[in-house]
Amino acid sequence: MQVNLKKSLYLGLAALTFASVAGASTASATNANAASHHAVKTTKKHAKKATKKNTKKAAKAVTFKVTKNLDQSLVYKSTGKNAMFTKPGGVKNNKIKASKNDMRSKVNSNSANDLFMAYQEVRTSKGVYYYKVVSFDKKVRGYVYVKGVQKIDNPTTSAAKPSNTVGYVTTNNVYNLPVGYRFGADSSIKDFNGINFSADKFNVNSAVTVYGGDTYYNVTDQSNPLINGWVKASDFSNNMPANVSTAQSEAQKAANAIHVSYVSSTNYGSTVMTKTLNPANLQNNSYYNAKDVLYAINDSLKGTGYNTTDYSSINDKGTSLVDSSKVNKGEDLTVIITPQNNPKYVNYNVSKLVDNNSFSKSISKVDNSTLKPLSISQNTYDSLFKGNDNDTFNYNNVKSQMLSYGEPMYQLTNSDSSITYTFDANLTETYAANPNLFTTNNQLIPNATFGDLNKQNANGMTGLNLIYTAKNNQTGKTDTASVNGNGVVTLFGNK
Structure with a gap:
């Protein structure tokens, strides 16, 4: 009994041991198999990503x-x-x-x-x-x-030349070719080494219009054909530029001038002033007649306080001029001048417009004794109306201080206040002031003198003729009565 029990226990343990080993083997096999399946899936996934990535890199660059x-x-x-x-x-x-x-x-x-x-x-x-x-x-x-x-289309097209193909170039911008003529064209500005061609005449050879509408002329200098090129149409003129004309005129005047030294008669040998003059009527482009020289000298003394009247006071190379003398341009003259010290009052007339609707604008003089006197200071009166024959008469001062609106002589009335006279500047300066004071174009002569005004003029008058419109204060109509008279003294109560 005892022996059999031991054998059974042994067999049982053996079986258990085998079973354990077998279980372990089975578990190992199962884990290994699972690991094997996971590895396969992971490898495929990475392989797929790698394939896509490699495909993207392989795209061709744009060329x-x-x-x-x-x-x-x-x-x-x-x-x-x-x-x-x-x-x-x-x-x-x-x-x-x-x-x-x-x-x-x-x-x-x-x-x-x-x-x-x-x-x-x-x-x-x-x-x-x-x-x-x-x-x-x-x-x-x-x-x-x-x-x-x-x-x-081509940005450059042919254009019409000006009707007058001879003229002046008003700019220094002369181009090799028009700006915008074509791509790569040399449109730089030419350098003529500072040559002044502003007074030269040019010929227009051809014309073009470029993109944008600018027209250019191809031009050549008549005096120097090496000066040529293209200029804008706006920089070409048939007339000499005003500044060039002026400069040319000044240069010509300087070349034609005579040179005058003015010596005082009261302090002989003392030069009072010097002037460069251009008398009228240059003869044969070389000399002036004595009478034209005398006129130029007398004109140059206006407003200076000095005077000379005849040839004997003008010395040319040690000899006094006479009527037949000739003075070459560029010559030096000596003139003896005399100080003026005999001031006079300018005479003037007050006239009224007879018929304002008349085309002829007829006028009649007003008797100053019929007007109410004005009271102005002696200093004001002398400063405006008194001067030597050769002193300049200043009309603008008279107009602003006496004849403008609100000033003493703008409106005048007769003694019984029945008529009011109102100054008319336009009529005065257009028709009747004085031919020695205003030109036929109604331009004020700037160097007109007291002597000029007091001379009898082409109108048969002396002095300054002032025109007024006259209104009858009772009827309100233009007064047409004709009353004659002249003189300034009675106009002012204290004269």
Whole structure:
């Protein structure tokens, strides 16, 4: 019994041991199999990602090539639809050269610098076409989609020459070719080494109009054919420029002048002043007659307080001039002058307009004794109306201080206040003031003297004739009564 029990226990333990081993083996096998399946799935997933990644890297880069070289005489302008780039679209490292807004701003530009010359057509590997362009001023260069620019007609067209093809160039900007003539044209300003051609006459050979509307003339200097080129039509004139004409006239006057030294008769040998004069009527472009010289000298002394009247006071090379003397241009003369010290009052007349509606504008003198006297200071009166024969009469001062609105002589009345006289500056200066004071074109003669006014003039009057409109204060109508008289003294109560 005992022996059999031991055998059974042994067998049981053996079986348990085997079972344990078997279980362990089974578990090991199961884990190994599971690990094997997981490894397979992971490998496939990574392989799939790697395949996609490798496929993306394999995409081809965009390239381009020139399909043709374009005619560089053709001209293009922006349509404003596309920007300009440093390389065609899609090409690596491409950058914007001119934005779409920049290109749009060139659409309506009148400047030739905003035009383009397209010199290449290129095609990208994606089949898109671009032009390689450069602006006329060469400041903008790049690639633009073919619809970003459009071809235009030649920007330079023939134009009509002026009706008078001989004239003056009023600028120093003479160009080799007109600005915007064509791409690459030398439109720089020519350098003529400082030659002054402003007084030269030029011939117009041809004319063109460039993009934007500017017209240019091709010109050649008549005096120096080496001076030629293109100028804007606005810089060509058939008339000599005013500043050139003036300068030329001044230079000519200086060349034709005589030079006068004025010596005082009271302090003989003392030079009072010197003047450069241009007498009238230069004879044979070389000399003046004595009478014209005397007139010029007397005219030059107006307003100076000095006077000379005859040839004996004019010395030419040590000999006094006579009526038959001739004075060459450029000569030096000595003139003896005498100080003036005999001031006189200018005489003037008060006249009234008889018929304001009459075309002839007839007038009649007013008797000053019938007017109410005016009271003004002696100093004012003397400063305006008193002077030597050779002193300048200042009409503008008289007008502003005495004859303007609100001033003492603007309105006058007769003694019983029945008539009011109102000064009429327009009629006075147009018709009757004095031919020695106003020209036929109603221009004030600036150096008219007291002596000039007090001489009897072509109208048969002396002094200053002032015209007034007269109104009858009782009827309110223009007064037409004719009353004669003259003289200034009775006009002022204290004279």
